[in-house]
Amino acid sequence: MIELIRDTILPGDTELGMPPASSVDFELYQIRHGISGPVDKFVELVADVARKKFNKEFEQLDESQRLVAINGCKVVDVRLFSTFITHALRAYYTDRRVLYRLSVGAIPPFPAGNELGVDDWTILEPVYERGPIYRDDGSA
Template sequence: MIELILDTILPGDAALGMPPASMLDFEAYQLRHRVFDQVDAFVAMIDGVARERFGQPFEQLDASQRLAAINGCKVVDVRLFSSFLTHVMRAYYTDRRVLTQASAGAVPPFPAGNELDTDDWTILEPVYMRGAIWRSTDSL
């Protein structure tokens, strides 16, 4: 069931060559980071949400229902939801195949890695020219 959950969150993109999350060795990630208990708790929670909302196990839901069940987990336990999602994203975006396809390379994104285009700060000029928009607290 974990593969179905992973693919619902990160289905991949064939056009970009991005693999679905189920192609990762998520079990090795769990072992390396010792998060089996959190993952098991999330799987149990999502199955409970699926049964409560749709009257059937998570595996039997269609794609939109699976996504709704995953989003429904936020209401049940936002900390567990956030923790699980963080682990899924870390596992996915540290995988060598994903990094290669994303052309991220082995450099950190910031500060010495990937360069950003310079910003156009002149768009803030009208805000600066407007002047202060608050009242002075001295008169209160």
């Protein structure tokens, strides 16, 4: 079921040659990062949300229903949801095949990589001129 969850989040793209998330060795990633407990809890949570929301097992849902079930986990346990999503994305986007398809190296794109355009910081002047918007609690 973990592969189906991951493929719902990161289905891949045949036009771009991007593999689905299930092609990445997530089990090795779990062991390396010691996250098997949270992953197992998230799988149970997804299954529970699917049963409550659709009266079906997660594997029986169509693609849009699976996405709704996964997103429904945010409401139940946002920390567990965030932990799983973060690790699923990290495992996928650090895989050599994915990096190769993206034509990027294994190093972060910033600060040495992509150049950022010059920002117009004057748009923040009204916020600065407004002054603080908090109340002084008198502890200073």
